[in-house]
Amino acid sequence: MSPTRKEPFPYRSRPTGVLPGSLRKAVSATLLAASLTTLSAACGPQQPATGVPPSDNAGGGPSPSAIASVSAHPAPSASASAAQSVPSDGTVSTRRVYFTETTRGVPAVHTVLDGERDLSRFPGYFMRSAPEIADDIARRAARTDFSRSVLVAWTRTTGCNSTRDAALFRSGDRLVLGLxxxxxxxxxxxxxxVVVFEVPRDRMPKRPRFAQEENTRADPPAPGSTVAFGGLEDMRKPGGRRSSEVTSARQLDAFLAGLPRKGAAALREQLARHPRRGDERRFGFVLTGCGPTGAVLTIGRRELSAAPTGDETKRCIQVEHYAAVLAVPSRLVPERAQLID
Incomplete structure (x- = not known):
């Protein structure tokens, strides 16, 4: 009796399709030689979206409507579709800042980084699943001149295909990832x-759409979303810890107990309108600022911290205190992460 043969998991290498004729134009010999295909994520079953903030609904692969809007017919092979699949506006990036192929469980994310703050927080998407990718992106993107350019970051599941290179194309407001x-x-x-491009600001659409994604809008530049924020008028100097996990009701009660009564009540009222999702953790912070309007979370290799936003250009004689509660998908929080006040 012959031994049982294990079959590989049925991810199959098959391209998704090509762009309609209205978007086809001749491209340079360099691009043709690169055999760039526009649809990067249709090789077999797609994984569900991971790694986006709770308020987002980014899909791991193109929906039927997205495929219909971007592709006309399935292509027989990746190389055969290259000449027909480049959007009419052509490439928009001037520098491929970062590119890697991995089988690690990196989150699906597509976003635009508009400045240094966005760049400093974006690697947080990868700090748990692939911290070396987070470090490489931060290092290679450090010399970006944000007065002239933005960064476009995109991760895609590509099935069994081996990807050698990537380019970013534009067609109107749509951005298309060519692989x-x-x-x-x-x-x-x-x-x-995982790929990051540098794009001159004058080449970027005002409201970019990521053509191959179910949710075509850009994800937030970093994981985490603010679910409650407010001033603490009666707090002069916070005592004890200024940050705490507030995922459970007991943790939340302990955090609010250290705040002025009025501010704690306002925070609890906001949280009641935003019940916790099962796949997220929440963290509370006491912050200082000059009239901020919100807060952002930064995820490091072993630490979580928060900073106020909206008051970057403001000056005040005496800073005021604020409380913020931020939520982040549990799968993005590094193990044994410490909160930094």
Missing amino acids: AQTPMGQCLVANRV
């Missing part, structure tokens, strides 16, 4: 690409 791929048959684990 040069080699079909590799079946595989046990799907590949994913």
Whole structure:
């Protein structure tokens, strides 16, 4: 009796399609040689979206409507579709800041980084799943001149195809990720690409849409969302810890007990309108500022911290105190992460 043969998980290398004729134009020999295909994530079953803030609904692969709007017919091969798949506006990036292919469980994210603060927080998406990717992105993007350019970051599941290169194209308000791929048959684990492009501001659409995503709008530049924020008028100098996890009711009660009664009541009222989701953790912070309007979360390798936003250009004689509660998907919080006051 012959031994049982294990079959690989049925991810198959098959391209998704090509752009309609209205978007087809001849491109340079360099691009043709690169065999860039526009649809990067249709090789077999798509993974569900991960790594976006709770308020977002980014899909891991193109929906039927997205495919209909971007592709006309399935292409017989990646190389055969290259000449027909480049948007009419052509490439928009001047520098491919970062590119890697991985089988790690990196989150699906597509976003625009508009400045240094966005860049400092964006690597938080990868601090738990692939901290080396987070570090590499921060290092390679450090010389970006944000007065002239923005960064476009995109991760995509590519099935079993091996990806050699990437380029960013534009068609109107739509951004399209082109990948040069080699079909590799079946595989046990799907590949994913992580790529960051530098794009001159005058080449970026005002309201960019990520054409191959179910949710075409840009994700937030970093994980985490503010679920409650307010001033603490009666607090002169906070005592004890200024930050705490508030995921459970007991943790939240302990955090609010250290705040002035009026501010705590206002915070609790906001939280009642935003019940916690099962896949998220919440953290409370006491912050100081000059009239901020919100807060942002920064995720490091082993630490979480928060900072006020909206008061970057303001000056005041005496800073005021504020409380913020921020939520983040549990899968993005590094193990044994410490809160930094």
